[in-house]
Amino acid sequence: MLQLEAFVCTIYGKAPETSVNKVRYDKIRQSYRGRQSFLSNTDGIDSTQMPPCKAVLHLHIKRANYQTLLWRTSSFQFPDLPDPEEHGWRSTPSGRLEIQWFENEFLPKELQEIL
Incomplete structure (x- = not known):
């Protein structure tokens, strides 16, 4: 690999x-x-x-792999799919999925305080 x-x-x-x-x-x-x-x-x-930095690239690869899994199982009536939140997505309060761009904060707290 x-x-x-x-x-x-x-x-x-x-x-x-x-x-x-x-x-x-x-x-x-x-x-x-x-x-x-x-x-x-x-x-x-x-x-x-x-x-992209490594953390952002890793999340992008997770989303791409999840999308590939959706395509590969599209012919199944009831596919067994993992939780998308473990694959670079997150749920909004309204229940919709959105892209998780960062795993942690965009800027470290110390830098936020300076700016």
């Missing part, structure tokens, strides 16, 4: 790394090449082209 890090490194054309987050960091550094600081100027940087 292909390791998550090796898979992501292959997608983004990097030599095998030990960390998805390292590949992300390298891509960001490459985008800011020649600038004084990461925060000095964001013109020309498209953050949608950056690879």
Whole structure:
């Protein structure tokens, strides 16, 4: 089975790394090449082209696997499906499913206090 890090490194054309987050960091550094600081100027940087961090990628893979299971069992009258909340989804108070983008907080509490 292909390791998550090796898979992501292959997608983004990097030599095998030990960390998805390292590949992300390298891509960001490459985008800011020649600038004084990461925060000095964001013109020309498209953050949608950056690879996701490992935690977000893991949730995306869980959702994709769950969707694949739905497709594979679509011909069964009563498929035995696992709980979607264990596969990158969460229930709203109204009972609808929505994407779980992060497992924890988006920003650490310490950084939230600073901002």
